[in-house]
Amino acid sequence: MGGADIDRLIALLARLPGLGPRSARRAALALLRQPQTRMLPLAHAMEQAARSVRTCSSCGNLDTRDPCTICTDPARDRGLVCVVETVGDLWALERAGVHRGVYQVLGGTLSALAGTGPDDLNLAPLLARLDEGGVREVILALGATVEGAATTHWLQDRLAGFDVPVSRVGQGVPMGGALDVLDDGTLAAALTARKICS
Secondary structure, three states, X not given: XXXXXXXXXXXXXXXXXXXXXXXXXXXXHHHHHOHXXXXXXXXXXXXXXXXXXXXXXXXXXXXXOOOOHHHXXXXXXXXXXXXXOOHHHHHHHHHHOOOXXXXXXXXXXXXXXXXXXXXXXXOHHHHHHHHHOOOOXXXXXXXXXXXXXXXXXXXXXXXXXXXXXXXXXXXXXXXXXXXXXXOHHHHHHHHHOOOOOO
């Protein structure tokens, strides 16, 4: 197509989530058309991030500090811990501005197919927080998948020994969602999690 360097760039871009070969070619072309204003600044930012970003030892977030900005924010409610699967889930909740507590990123869910067991989850920091006291509630905010449900149930059992309420996020009909386009599992979860109108 355009030489080994271009082919390598396209192949590396195609490995990114959400980019297939065609999208990777379009992205590579956009970068190569303006290397001074697009490609070089991107390469510099990626190099800087690779050097400075680390995993927070307290919650599992990605940040340039350890502990991260969220964990060190004095305005955060440390008594409210939201457990999520990935850093992407944490970022989504932060973007929505709906959680003012702290987080625990598990780094995955239980999955026999993927070979992910309890020891593979980043749970030790949460257990340490619970042992120290001061946690008033643990919110399980895991995905509505088979693996997410299995992990939620396992966590509820694992955390039952602590004198802390464990809740989980509601699941069901999304805002703006029409019932006739939702899958059966979502509809069942919505009906099961219904609330009395007051």
